[in-house]
């Protein structure tokens with residue numbers, strides 16, 4: 001464990017809730033990372049609130065819940081927040097009643113409809129356009145998105161990731177689609193919701209009913225996970241089980257508050273802190 005911000009370990013001892021990145025933090029592809037089961041078990045045993053967070057809006061919360069369950073974690077969709085959910089919360093709050101032209105997978109579209117958002121059929125009746133991670137994207141949809149941007153309608157994207165790591169390589173992600181739209185129209189997204197943006201934290205705090213300062217955010221990427229946590233005032237915990245190595249920390253402009261090897265080490269720290277906290281409480 002490395003304490004980068006003085007007092008970070010003390011703050012971890014006081015922290016009341018956790019938000020966790022999934023790929024690279026909780027699992028790697030189809031394999032649970034060491035300590036993920038123990039960490040979740042500790043959260044449940046101690047009654048500590050926790051939520052999993054992902055930028056991927058191609059799958060629904062229910063699909064992620066099933067994935068976590070299949071990996072052996074007793075966590076359903078109620079434990080998952082996607083950039084898609086954060087986008088839905090934004091639309092309901094900031095753009096009530098507006099008709100949305102949506103480019104998205106059927107599962108995200110179903111979540112948007114269930115939330116009561118009215119979908120537009122096309123260019124003629126849309127008030128704004130929303131681009132999710134549409135792995136079912138067609139040329140026709142791409143043309144409509146570009147038409148709407150040229151018409152001056154707002155374009156909201158669920159997240160900024162340029163590539164999505166998959167087995168054997170990468171798939172182009174929303175950021176790459178946005179680059180295409182910008183190249184064609186001269187204008188990119190007006191708003192990007194997911195990590196490291198603040199709207200993801202707004203949605204998380206709304207869902208958990210807690211201020212950002214009461215939440216520790218655990219993730220494996222400096223430029224999304226750690227950046228978001230630091231900018232929002234969450235305690236930023238970096239795990240080295242994903243894409244970041246210790247060498248990457250050299251000269252990074254936004255270092256994490258704490259660095260741990262993975263959830264196994266973090267579970268040990270939280271468990272020890274809870275025991276110490278209990279002992280102090282009974283002695284005083």
Ligand SMILES: [Mg+2]
Pocket residue numbers: 021022023024025219220221242
């Ligand atoms: Mg990750």
